[in-house]
Amino acid sequence: MGGKFRLEPFAFVTRQTMLGRVFSGMALVALGLAGGTSAAFGQEPATAKRFDWAKPIPAASGAAFDQKLAFDALGAVCDLGTRVSGSEGMRTQQKLITEYFRGLDAEVSNQLFQVRHPLDGSAVTMNNLCVRWHPDRKKRVLICCHYDTRPFPDRDPVNPRGVFLGANDGASGVGLLAELGRHLAGMDGKWGVDFVFFDGEELVYVAGRDPMFLGSQYFAQQYAGKNWDVKYQYGVLIDMIADKDLQIYYEKNSMKSAARVCRSIWGVAKELGVKEFIPEEKHQIRDDHLPLNEIARIPTCDIIDFDYPNPERPNEYWHTLQDRPENCSAESLGKVGAVLLEWLRQLQKL
Numbered sequence: 001m002g003g004k005f006r007l008e009p010f011a012f013v014t015r016q017t018m019l020g021r022v023f024s025g026m027a028l029v030a031l032g033l034a035g036g037t038s039a040a041f042g043q044e045p046a047t048a049k050r051f052d053w054a055k056p057i058p059a060a061s062g063a064a065f066d067q068k069l070a071f072d073a074l075g076a077v078c079d080l081g082t083r084v085s086g087s088e089g090m091r092t093q094q095k096l097i098t099e100y101f102r103g104l105d106a107e108v109s110n111q112l113f114q115v116r117h118p119l120d121g122s123a124v125t126m127n128n129l130c131v132r133w134h135p136d137r138k139k140r141v142l143i144c145c146h147y148d149t150r151p152f153p154d155r156d157p158v159n160p161r162g163v164f165l166g167a168n169d170g171a172s173g174v175g176l177l178a179e180l181g182r183h184l185a186g187m188d189g190k191w192g193v194d195f196v197f198f199d200g201e202e203l204v205y206v207a208g209r210d211p212m213f214l215g216s217q218y219f220a221q222q223y224a225g226k227n228w229d230v231k232y233q234y235g236v237l238i239d240m241i242a243d244k245d246l247q248i249y250y251e252k253n254s255m256k257s258a259a260r261v262c263r264s265i266w267g268v269a270k271e272l273g274v275k276e277f278i279p280e281e282k283h284q285i286r287d288d289h290l291p292l293n294e295i296a297r298i299p300t301c302d303i304i305d306f307d308y309p310n311p312e313r314p315n316e317y318w319h320t321l322q323d324r325p326e327n328c329s330a331e332s333l334g335k336v337g338a339v340l341l342e343w344l345r346q347l348q349k350l
Helices: 027-031 067-078 088-102 167-183 214-224 252-257 259-272 289-294 330-348
Strands: 107-116 123-133 139-146 191-198 231-239 248-250 277-281 300-304
Touching: 067 167, 067 330, 088 107, 088 123, 088 167, 107 214, 123 214, 139 167, 139 214, 139 330, 167 191, 167 231, 167 330, 191 214, 191 330, 214 289, 231 259, 231 289, 231 330, 248 252, 252 259, 252 289, 252 300, 259 277, 259 300, 259 330, 289 300
Parallel strands: 139 191, 139 231, 231 300, 248 277
Antiparallel strands: 107 123, 123 191
């Protein structure tokens, strides 16, 4: 979550590598890694190994969302080190995500565009990864996250030029969608589901100067310009959803533009007894959902916990060296994932 920022009185919210990790029963084994420590910005990341694919989950199984597998995915992505737009770490992640979702019977395409680097003006190739199930279905849902990391932990009080892993702010969305995707190829119904992994949300070297939300803005402009071949009726953005002390409130901008989407998801959470979804407004956040709502006119809600690690220490870990897997929670990923999975299943019945 690179472009969010907080202003009072409201929150205007602009491992050593585990070698050969194999995730039993899951296609995410493609993200198992070999060799090296987490790569610093500008260094070549660890080399990725591809393992045998697991099968997508049949619709009839009614399988639950597997929080462990989602958390394993989060950790595997962090093992790549930083994933700054245009870096080797990002390119390795893109290859792994592409192979992984194709193994889950999804169509994967690249939405490429170029921006100027904030420091030297050189061209940086950006890539929104688009993943689609059941492309023949006319009614469609968009679920998205950003998958790049901020160049440095610039809010860290000790080492603001250290290696930023972005476990919660970046990898948590990838981990959740990796597990959610296993359920989609076999999901019966009339709705198709698309995932979009936005690039360039975090390409900020100087806060307040460098442009934000590059990937979501480009996507929204292409969609609004009739350069996208589907019509989305619902949109969901996930960001920073692995907080150990999970508390997800209605986000104020989401309630202005996508209140129906918010209420339907929080309603499913209530049905499931997931009390971490709190049906009250709290933060007003600038995030990738703004271009989707304002430019593309896709009603999109932001599912985000912007108190990291907790409300008593709000954003003490945000954009610091503390945004690491050990400060994230598989249980939190599981709760958000279970709500979204059930929400999609109920939507298929409409």
